[in-house]
Amino acid sequence: xxxxxxxxxxxxxxxxxxxxxxxxxxxxxxxxxxxxxxxxxxxxxxxxxxxxxxxxxxxxxxxxxxxxxxxxxxxxxxxxxxxxxxxxxxxxxxxxxxxxxxxxxxxxxxxxxxxxxxxxxxxxxxxxxxxxxxxxxxxxxxxxxxxxxxxxxxxxxxxxxxxxxxxxxxxxxxxxxxxxxxxxxxxxxxxxxxxxxxxxxxxxxx
Ligand code: TYD
Numbered sequence: 001x002x003x004x005x006x007x008x009x010x011x012x013x014x015x016x017x018x019x020x021x022x023x024x025x026x027x028x029x030x031x032x033x034x035x036x037x038x039x040x041x042x043x044x045x046x047x048x049x050x051x052x053x054x055x056x057x058x059x060x061x062x063x064x065x066x067x068x069x070x071x072x073x074x075x076x077x078x079x080x081x082x083x084x085x086x087x088x089x090x091x092x093x094x095x096x097x098x099x100x101x102x103x104x105x106x107x108x109x110x111x112x113x114x115x116x117x118x119x120x121x122x123x124x125x126x127x128x129x130x131x132x133x134x135x136x137x138x139x140x141x142x143x144x145x146x147x148x149x150x151x152x153x154x155x156x157x158x159x160x161x162x163x164x165x166x167x168x169x170x171x172x173x174x175x176x177x178x179x180x181x182x183x184x185x186x187x188x189x190x191x192x193x194x195x196x197x198x199x200x201x202x203x204x205x206x
Pocket of ligand 1: 013014039040041055070095096097098100101102104105154156157
């Protein structure tokens, strides 16, 4: 069976993941690869409905329910989009994956990070990215960027600065624990430079 390449982008809100995912996709297509660019939550029709609940539900969502909703979105997405694409030999460039759950629901919501990870490992039957790009940015800078771009914050973005700093520290801890899988990029750098660093790393794999 051919096996594609699974690249995920992680980082806080406002860290520039979408811009870099677009650029990486364009570059890979230029090299003749078929790219599936997708995201969690919301990479499928079912996921769009889950995304609406986790990001825009007006009342409280219990932390464990939130963790399970992200995992449910992920289960469906991996089964119907990501695994089929990898089986075809495509490159999947994905905005957020399991590391987001460990950082946001684990460190952010203060659930047990190992339990949060295990739920997603079950949901995905253990699918691990070949490469995870972490766009690291202090929350103060991210918030200023978002203030310029947003008319309203979603449920997660609206959390206090302390929440986002916990999330950031958790991402950095995950990267430290798996240096082979992660590429950590300083997201205060200009977008062009970041795109270069990412291409350099992906070139070795694709
Ligand atoms: P994202 O799509 O990156 O936001 P936007 O489209 O507004 O740029 O992510 C949506 C939010 O979901 C983000 O605040 C992080 C959160 N999230 C989790 O809390 N856990 C998860 O497992 C995932 C995938 C996202």
